[in-house]
Amino acid sequence: xxxxxxxxxxxxxxxxxxxxxFLLVVVTPLVLYPVLFVTMGYFMQTEKxxxxxxxxxxxxxxxxxxxxxxxxxxxxxxxxxxxxxEAILMFEKEKVKAVLEIMDSEPEEKIVIHYDGADKESQNxxxxxxxxxxxxxESLVKNRISEYGLSTKILxxxxxxxxxxxxxxxxxxxxxxTLIPYLLIIISFSGAMxxxxxxxxxxxxxxxxxxxxxxxxxxxEIVMGxxxxxxxxxxxxxxxGLVGLVATLYSGFSFLTVGETFSVSIPWxxxxxxxxxxxxxxxxxxxxxxxxxxxxxTMKEAGTYGSYLSFFVIILAVFSVLRLTSPGWSLFxxxxxxxxxxxxxxxxxxxxxxxxxxxxxxxIIYALIVFSIAKTCFEKEEILFRS
Amino acid sequence: MIExxxxxxxxxxxxxxxxxxxxxxxxxxxxxxxxGLLGPNGAGKTTTLRMIxxxxxxxxxxxxxxxxxxxxxxxxxxxxxxxxxGQTKLYDRLTTRETLFYFGRLYNIPEEEIKGRIxxxxxxxxxxxxxxxxxxxxxxxxxxxxxxxxxxIHTPKALVLDEPLTGLDILARRSVNEFIKYxxxxxxxVLFSTHVMSEAEEMCDRVAIIxxxxxxxMGKKEELKEKYGKTTLEETFIELMRxxxxxxxxxS
Numbered sequence: 001x002x003x004x005x006x007x008x009x010x011x012x013x014x015x016x017x018x019x020x021x022f023l024l025v026v027v028t029p030l031v032l033y034p035v036l037f038v039t040m041g042y043f044m045q046t047e048k049x050x051x052x053x054x055x056x057x058x059x060x061x062x063x064x065x066x067x068x069x070x071x072x073x074x075x076x077x078x079x080x081x082x083x084x085x086e087a088i089l090m091f092e093k094e095k096v097k098a099v100l101e102i103m104d105s106e107p108e109e110k111i112v113i114h115y116d117g118a119d120k121e122s123q124n125x126x127x128x129x130x131x132x133x134x135x136x137x138e139s140l141v142k143n144r145i146s147e148y149g150l151s152t153k154i155l156x157x158x159x160x161x162x163x164x165x166x167x168x169x170x171x172x173x174x175x176x177x178t179l180i181p182y183l184l185i186i187i188s189f190s191g192a193m194x195x196x197x198x199x200x201x202x203x204x205x206x207x208x209x210x211x212x213x214x215x216x217x218x219x220x221e222i223v224m225g226x227x228x229x230x231x232x233x234x235x236x237x238x239x240x241g242l243v244g245l246v247a248t249l250y251s252g253f254s255f256l257t258v259g260e261t262f263s264v265s266i267p268w269x270x271x272x273x274x275x276x277x278x279x280x281x282x283x284x285x286x287x288x289x290x291x292x293x294x295x296x297x298t299m300k301e302a303g304t305y306g307s308y309l310s311f312f313v314i315i316l317a318v319f320s321v322l323r324l325t326s327p328g329w330s331l332f333x334x335x336x337x338x339x340x341x342x343x344x345x346x347x348x349x350x351x352x353x354x355x356x357x358x359x360x361x362x363x364i365i366y367a368l369i370v371f372s373i374a375k376t377c378f379e380k381e382e383i384l385f386r387s
Numbered sequence: 388m389i390e391x392x393x394x395x396x397x398x399x400x401x402x403x404x405x406x407x408x409x410x411x412x413x414x415x416x417x418x419x420x421x422x423g424l425l426g427p428n429g430a431g432k433t434t435t436l437r438m439i440x441x442x443x444x445x446x447x448x449x450x451x452x453x454x455x456x457x458x459x460x461x462x463x464x465x466x467x468x469x470x471x472x473g474q475t476k477l478y479d480r481l482t483t484r485e486t487l488f489y490f491g492r493l494y495n496i497p498e499e500e501i502k503g504r505i506x507x508x509x510x511x512x513x514x515x516x517x518x519x520x521x522x523x524x525x526x527x528x529x530x531x532x533x534x535x536x537x538x539x540i541h542t543p544k545a546l547v548l549d550e551p552l553t554g555l556d557i558l559a560r561r562s563v564n565e566f567i568k569y570x571x572x573x574x575x576x577v578l579f580s581t582h583v584m585s586e587a588e589e590m591c592d593r594v595a596i597i598x599x600x601x602x603x604x605m606g607k608k609e610e611l612k613e614k615y616g617k618t619t620l621e622e623t624f625i626e627l628m629r630x631x632x633x634x635x636x637x638x639s
Contacts, residue, residue: 003492003493006489006492006493010478010485010489013480013481014480014481015487017480018480123431206476207472207476208472208476208477209480210437210442210472210476211470211476211477211537212441212493213441213442213463214440214441214470215465215490215493215494216462216465216493216494216495216541217465217493218462218464282573357476381442381443381444382398382399385442385443
């Protein structure tokens with residue numbers, strides 16, 4: 001074990017001095033992601049405000065067919081209204097964002113809203129006009145019913161009121177659960193990948209592996225030392241990722257929380273639990289990456305395999321973003337996805353003991369299986385010295 | 388002392404495709420002797436040295452290093468040898484001192500002892516000024532000196548040198564040459580592989596000529612030259628290869 005410790009110490013020292021590792025393990029999760037999320041949040045908030053304040057230029061064709069509706073739109077402070085005869089011409093020449101065409105067709109009046117589906121502002125203008133027309137339509141119906149001496153209540157025999165009983169904390173957990181576990185898994189995997197491939201395939205490419213193999217160290221000690229180094233780096237990346245994400249949330253500017261009326265936060269206890277359930281998955285990732293690195297001849301080859309692997313990891317993790325309905329216990333046998341779903345449940349504050357046990361035990365079993373493959377790869381000279 | 392007997396390595400790619408990299412190689416490297424394994428690229432030199440240093444497992448045959456069998460006691464063999472190759476293969480991000488310390492500790496040298504050993508090696512190889520510099524900043528010559536230091540940090544009894552002069556500039560070559568002479572004087576067995584005949588001419592006491600995995604002949608340089616009626620080792624080497632090729636053609 002003394003030599004395993006020596007190898008771990010050396011690999012970590014090497015990793016700390018490697019600028020790329022530093023960027024992936026510290027800068028990306030702690031600085032880059034928070035800056036990215038805050039910037040996204042800032043732009044989303046700005047866009048929202050801009051949309052609320054914007055005054056859209058809209059055209060109306062045949063206003064005389066319904067002067068009340070025309071007046072209603074003209075009086076609105078949200079529009080600059082012009083009249084015309086041809087919708088397309090008004091879009092091209094007058095640069096309107098939407099055109100309301102009132103058709104005089106009997107027995108009902110028909111309205112056409114022209115808009116440009118490829119223009120966000122045009123879509124927004126269409127939505128605003130639609131809302132005004134719907135309200136106007138509703139008031140017309142109510143007036144007609146009143147004219148017949150009936151109560152307007154007959155329009156709504158059943159009144160639906162939706163009440164969200166979820167407390168703010170639970171709602172916040174639900175909302176964060178959509179993206180945080182996914183992001184955390186991706187951050188951890190990418191952080192571990194560089195170190196794993198560098199100390200396996202990279203060492204083969206630089207031929208330092210022979211220098212190590214001729215020393216008085218057993219191969220299983222080398223494998224264990226390298227594995228523990230990758231595992232430590234992946235833990236560090238996950239912790240930095242978590243700190244970065246939490247810090248972004250507390251900043252109040254994250255895109256994850258834009259437009260929410262309640263504050264969104266993650267209790268520290270949940271953070272620790274999330275980190276604990278990640279450990280078997282991180283060991284699994286470390287073993288997978290070590291297998292790839294040991295079996296590859298060069299960093300380039302290992303990088304290609306690593307990219308394929310990260311594609312599968314992303315696919316599995318992305319299922320969690322879809323928020324599966326009542327995930328059954330069998331789902332917790334699926335690697336990567338099980339950890340993401342369990343973390344979602346931790347964030348809401350409701351996770352079953354059975355699901356947690358299945359996730360942790362199955363991930364440990366997968367990790368041990370892949371670790372034994374990694375060990376074999378490292379011990380088999382046909383694989384280690386493949387040319 | 389290094390002894391090999393019928394050392395063979397066969398690389399198999401699939402069931403039918405096999406390559407005999409080393410075929411029944413038998414030779415002995417005595418204490419205080421520099422023994423050269425000469426052959427062109429792909430002759431089986433590196434594979435032979437890798438089997439002796441336990442990186443590769445022999446398909447058949449044996450190699451005994453300082454009394455330890457490479458298959459049965461690989462740990463003891465590794466402890467007894469210093470392995471050095473031509474291309475400098477060190478960790479760029481470690482300093483000279485850290486490199487020597489790391490490898491020393493891997494050879495179980497106690498921490499208190501290793502510090503003294505580092506000083507000793509640094510003085511011997513003139514590495515004192517570079518002790519705190521990272522390997523990546525060292526010149527090729529300094530890197531090679533450090534590689535030598537790394538290979539002898541545990542005071543091995545035998546040295547296995549795989550084309551140690553390849554790609555080195557004149558200063559670095561000089562360091563390696565001096566190191567080999569010094570090791571010989573210290574009574575170590577030095578096994579040296581090269582494809583450059585002038586290196587063998589200069590350094591080796593005895594040589595073995597290896598071609599297509601087979602040792603064609605071995606002996607003292609002068610004896611071999613006389614045996615084949617040639618004036619240089621290079622001519623002897625070419626003559627032996629020519630004879631082997633002719634024999635192969637007539638066999639087939």
